[in-house]
Structures are given as C-alpha cells and as structure tokens.
Amino acid sequence: QQQVKQSPQSLIVQKGGISIINCAYENTAFDYFPWYQQFPGKGPALLIAIRPDVSEKKEGRFTISFNKSAKQFSLHIMDSQPGDSATYFCAARRANTGGFKTIFGAGTRLFVKA
C-alpha cells in the first residue's frame, strides 16, 4: 500500500530521443506526485510535480502523464540531452496529522548518449 513501483531500473537514450519512466502506486490517499532528479553527490531536487486531478503537466522538455484510474504516472523527457543523465525518482505524497509523508520509487538511472 505504501509502495511506489518504478521502472525501468536503468535507461540509455540517444541524444535527442525521448526518455520515458513509469511509476505505479496503490494507495489512493496519495495526493501529490513529484518527480525528483538526483546527480551524484547531491540531494534529490524537484523536477516537476502533478496532482491527481490533472492528467498531464508539461514544463519545458519534461511532461508528466497521470492516469488516476490505472494508478499510474510517467515522466517523459523530450529531446533528451547528455546533461539530463542522472537518477530520476518518482514519488507520492500523502498528508498525515503533522505534515506530509513522501514515498519514493526505486529510481531510474538515465544515461543520454551524445
């Protein structure tokens, strides 16, 4: 119930290609779905996020697609660049009495070949 399942574990994409990372969840109490990008030696940083009442959100080359009935969401990176090479985590958050709890997927290591 608390898990967020993420795939693939790793991804290699040619420069200019589309990177797609998929996630699925079970708990309908989740109300906010962020994606985080992490570079080596750094903490995760928010990339883009969506709420479940929206089916798609686009920010620049990054798009989240959200399917509430299937409890699935995905990140699309258009025109992938070598600088996008990083680990990407999907996450899901639910409120609790004293704040919020964010659960992370297992992560996807993206490598964009020049």
Place this chain on the structure above:
Amino acid sequence: EPEVTQTPSHQVTQMGQEVILRCVPISNHLYFYWYRQILGQKVEFLVSFYNNEISEKSEIFDDQFSVERPDGSNFTLKIRSTKLEDSAMYFCASSGERTNSPLHFGNGTRLTVT
C-alpha cells in the same frame, strides 16, 4: 535561492559510537524530515517532524534514532550505538505549509560505520 544545509558532508565512525547529523532547514519551512539512501539506491523515509514533535516515523526509525530541533534553526538526527548497516547517505529535507510545497533536500551526510 534558500537551501537546506547539512553538516558534516562525510562522517566516519566506529561501530557502537554515537553520531549526530546536523541540518539547517529553509528558514520559513515548518516541516522537517530525514531520509536515508544506501549506495545510490532508494530514498527511504525515516521520520517527519512538525511543531517540535515527531509526526510520523518508519520502521527503520527505531529506538537507536532520535531527532531534535534544539533551537530555531537546527534540526538534528542522532544515531546511538551505530551499526555497520547504518552506513548510508542521510538527507535532511524541509517543506513549507502549502499543500503543493515540495521537499527541499540538503546535499546529505555520508555516514561510514567501520
């Protein structure tokens, strides 16, 4: 842009010793968190803290762990009697009060238990 700062960046300790990891969250944030990441793997929730008390903790956060906000700016994680399996990156995060307020992470403390 305000950021979460963590010290030290790397801590080496012997098994059985106590360590204190320090964090300065973003100043106007109200919710504070500790996460753990073992060897670039999944980012695991440890604890959330609000209004000077723990609001939620995971099964990882047993009696060996404690958190404290000793003053208006610092947020600490204490690990008593460290074990080899405590070796990991420990990330502090904070978030604001708005429903869509994301987690802001520090760059972590790498804890090595020998």
